[in-house]
Amino acid sequence: MASKLLLSQLRNITRPTHHRLINPNFIFPLKNQTLIHSRPYSDAPQPPPVGSKPPPTNADSAPTHKKISSSLNQAELAKFSAIAETWWDAEGPFKPLHVMNPTRLAFIRSTLCRHFGKDPYSAKPFEGLKFVDVGCGGGILSEPLARMGATVTGIDAVEKNINIAQLHADLDPGTSSIEYLCTTAEKLVEEQRKFDAVLALEVIEHVAEPAEFCKSLSALTVSGGANVISTINRSMRAYATAIVVAEYLLHWLPKGTHEWSSFLTPEELVLILQRASISVQEMAGFVYNPLTGKWSLSDDISVNFIAYGTKNTE
């Protein structure tokens, strides 16, 4: 949908022979490991390069539960833990997510119906497919997916969220079959679970290691499966809208929900997904019309955007 030209430009960049700096927002493709850590506009402390961490695949046969996976960020978990009860309060701190939900579900429905070859006019198009909602929170995305027929597993690292999600899902017989687990994507990979579609909406800006996170998402996807990731662009406009206006002026979100330095640009997201053997097929943006109070899909990916990609067949 959006930015086909942009996507082809990105694909050009990933070829190692192109070393021109196209514009400051594009990441200069240096070495693999330092790619994500060059953040020219950020004054946040640089996280240590990936190479210095112990390699995730080691000879341990039984990883203990206490080992914290690389993509968790404790400060972020604490933020969400504090407001866990308000997930399903449509007027509370999660109101923007509730209002945006139908729009992103429309994108998910149309791209995944096309991907799996399902009838878009059917009421339950995802019947028989296994989905995982990574970072499901209170289950705002998992429940509609279950109503659309999918077998949904929702995972979140915050235990409170899983409890709330389970309680709410039990209220409707159509959603009480959702499997909620308090775990991480990495742990699921260790359990060797595979899903037809892996969705991680509004999560990747809260993880410590986006590249590793994407690798885990890819490992959870069956070959030829689908991935949907949504996040906020690291642009000036996103700083003005998603942080200044949404957090400080309109008080839609609690202050400090988002860190501008941990946003990803669409180019970066495409690149790290490419490294994780996921090719992004479509990207769309969400725009908010303040007069009607409605969100809609558009080609404008400068603030919120959502990407649909397919796992490369091995």
Place this chain on the structure above:
Amino acid sequence: MNRAIVRRITPSIRTWRSTLKTFCSDTSEKLHGSHGDKAVTVKSSSLDSTDNVPQYDVAIVGGGMVGMALACSLASMPLTKHLNVAIIDSNPALLARDSIKKEDAPDPRVSTVTPATISFFKGMGAWQYVQLHRHAFFDRMQVWDYTGLAYTRYSARDVGKAVLGCVVENKVLQRSLLSCMEDSDVKKKIYPSRLNSMTLHKSSLISGTDSISSKPSGSLAKLNLSNGDCLYAKLVVGADGSKSHVRNLAGISTTGWKYPQNAIICTVEHTEDSRCAWQRFLRTGPIALLPMGDNYSNIVWTMDPQQAADRRSMNETDFLKAVNDALDDGHGPHPQSERMGGGGILAWLRSDETSSASEPFEVPPRITKLASDRMVFPLSLMHANNYVSKRVVLIGDAAHTVHPLAGQGVNLGFGDANSLSKVIAEGVAVGSDIGEMTLLKRYESERKAANIAMMAILDGFQKAYSIDFGPLNVLRAAAFHGVNYISPLKKNIISYASGEQRLPIFT
């Protein structure tokens, strides 16, 4: 229309009430304990009777024309035809299988359906059933008043259409919708009783405590019926008329006032058929003559309550004479036919003149016989302040009632049903809970603006014509002239009244 039947059933319902109240509450108490632990996941299809109480997706309270139109519309769309629908109405005609015969005397309760409603019906596949019974299209309309100063003629050709509307008996519409639903394979059940009470389980998600009821039906609406049945529903639709019980139970307040007028309706026979609808504004209120086909016509005559009672009880010959006077030249002279256009001032608009502007004044056909009983209904304006509440939505007369002077009342209701079924389809498409307020509010914002605009205009007309004052009469005559000869205005009025245009201006 179901009032007579309802009045007969109510005394017997009161004796049931004492027995019903323990039925449902016992079952729910008993099962609360077994569902206490949160780890229970119940895989159940929508019509599974967990708790032995059936669960439905949509419960439509009121099986009249608008309620059935909603059910039929849901049945005709691929996204919603899997929904379980329960229709709650104590009218025995819904379950009776006897068909309407051609020889039946025409029922005085008729509705004029606009072209927008006709296309709604055609879209659902219900219009083919209407065509099997008596129905009459009309493509011309003449409006004038008792002063004899002016008249307006409308024609469907002015906007390039074939018809202005169709007059159909209410029971034909209802039966056609029911047949259309029965022919589709939608899962529905008709409950032949009345709604007694409704509870919405409130659930507060306070983590860590066990005060939450985690039954699978914890947040659904529970309806208790007068015959003791219970059912759960995700969405309760109030389509039960102007004295809506659902609206009262949901605590939705209304705004409105009674008109100091009652309407007499009856069916009459006349000498020749015409494809024209006639309306004359008299001092006490308008009289309308609507063609029904087979030389029958329906009369809707609005007047003050005392006169209505008199005219209802007077004998047939006197009544027919009064009707003929009202339509012909009693109460005031005929308007002059303006053959040369509206005079010098409006001559510059003549190039774009609609064909009906040059038609002469026609006298309505002479009424020869009374073909049905005379019924009297009080008239009022009513508008619900909210159309939606948690898991409850109002459509049709339950949400708004208007004066019958433009034949718009049930068409507004059909517009509601159309809009609500589309909103429900959009909700199902993105997997949302169809009883959720944000989804229902979309229906409300769409219909409230349109309904309020129409109601304001109709109320304006009613007030304008209830005053007999010289200068105001002349002003009204000027308005008649203006509408007749200013073609853009006439075309706008016709398309607005036909339902093709949602708001009177800006569209």
